Amino acid sequence: MTTLELAADETLHVLVPSRAIGAAVEEVSPRIRAHRLDPADGPPAGEAALARVWVPRSGGATLPDDAFFAALPELRLVQLLSAGAENFAGRLPEGVVLCNARGAHTPSTAEWAVAATLAAQRGIPFFVREQDAGRWSFTTHRSLVGARVLVIGAGDIGRAIGRMLAGFDVQLTYVARTAREGVRAIDELPDLLPHADVVVLIVPVTPETRGMVDAEFLAAMADGALLVNAARGVVVDTDALVAELASGRLRAAVDVTDPEPLPAGHPLWSAPGLLLTPHVGGAVPETNARAAAAVTDQLRRILAGEPLVNVVDAY
Incomplete structure (x- = not known):
């Protein structure tokens, strides 16, 4: 079973693609700090560079360059908002787990x-x-x-x-x-x-x-x-x-x-x-809520020391 170890008093820094996801993850616990980030804007800096979890944007998110991951020495989990993981599977740095949002779509x-x-x-x-x-x-x-x-x-x-x-x-x-x-x-x-x-x-x-x-x-x-x-x-x-x-x-x-x-x-x-149709199969209003719920459930598991779910690639 794959878990993400976190000290009892440690703040869990999470990179998120939108304010809505950021608000949802910070509601899980005061121990979580969300940082909105678009990899196209360059590598993370400051507290964002302490992120243990990265949530890429949904809808065709692709793998950033090596500089992005080099700026995230603490990164341990990439949590997708989609079920499809082909853009990331088998391509993450050693020690980083990949999980999808199975069921959201x-x-x-x-x-x-x-x-x-x-x-x-x-x-x-x-x-x-x-x-x-x-x-x-x-x-x-x-x-x-x-x-x-x-x-x-x-x-x-x-x-x-x-x-x-x-x-x-x-x-x-x-x-x-x-x-x-x-x-x-x-x-x-x-x-x-x-x-x-x-x-x-x-x-x-x-x-x-x-x-x-x-x-x-x-x-x-x-x-x-x-x-x-x-x-x-x-x-x-x-x-x-x-x-x-x-x-x-x-x-x-x-x-x-x-x-x-x-x-x-x-x-x-x-x-x-x-x-x-132009790749709209999963695009209904309820999908975003289900994807956000997949992320927040995963973060609750991390804080509780429970095994991760929907693991695609484990380290």
């Missing part, structure tokens, strides 16, 4: 995945475009009810997606790196993909998942099937996806792209059969 990301799947199946993007054009275009689209759905990723968010889909009587199959009760192994995908109406991606970014959805993966999917990416853009080979969409054989709903943000003129903007 779960309800909203799962909600997006289900909403996007339902909208794509029922042709809502098509009808919105027809409404904008003033056309009454009666057409029949697919249904989510009773669909065969593969959820690739059986973690916290994947399970939430499954629970939300239960009301549609889908035939649900979970897929993960290793097989276990109720979960199929990822090496079974060649046999599973041809029979799925919907494939939902909600995997972390690892060397194994980066580029996992390549031309071979997409070719194995059934004609007319829907790919839903609620994970990260780099999980999917963008060129291979564009080719399948352009042919009209597959459809997709994605909240993430590679590259991201998607540049002007990129072929994904005009790809047929695509529902695209």
Whole structure:
């Protein structure tokens, strides 16, 4: 178990990305001192350099340069506000623990995945475009009810997606790196993909998942099937996806792209059969409160001498 040792009378200095997070962490205990800091402004100085904990900003925070960490000799924990940790995992200085905010984005990301799947199946993007054009275009689209759905990723968010889909009587199959009760192994995908109406991606970014959805993966999917990416853009080979969409054989709903943000003129903007949102899956008002709660809970654990939770990398 990973703990962060703190003397009984020691002040816990914490680097925070905003006044709101600073206020929340200082409410935990008078022993906590928050210091608002943006790494882009340079290395911390003064009392901020005594920080044991750094909370990076949410929404695409990246690893600072070596000078930033060199100015923080007491740093022992990087506590993320997000579940995704790919920008930091395996890249922190020795002796610094990395923890994520598992659960903070779960309800909203799962909600997006289900909403996007339902909208794509029922042709809502098509009808919105027809409404904008003033056309009454009666057409029949697919249904989510009773669909065969593969959820690739059986973690916290994947399970939430499954629970939300239960009301549609889908035939649900979970897929993960290793097989276990109720979960199929990822090496079974060649046999599973041809029979799925919907494939939902909600995997972390690892060397194994980066580029996992390549031309071979997409070719194995059934004609007319829907790919839903609620994970990260780099999980999917963008060129291979564009080719399948352009042919009209597959459809997709994605909240993430590679590259991201998607540049002007990129072929994904005009790809047929695509529902695209700009990485907003977790962006609901309640998410910020849940992320702040993950931080404050972690700090309470530190003050109480309890093990850290949601550890991604331990020293």
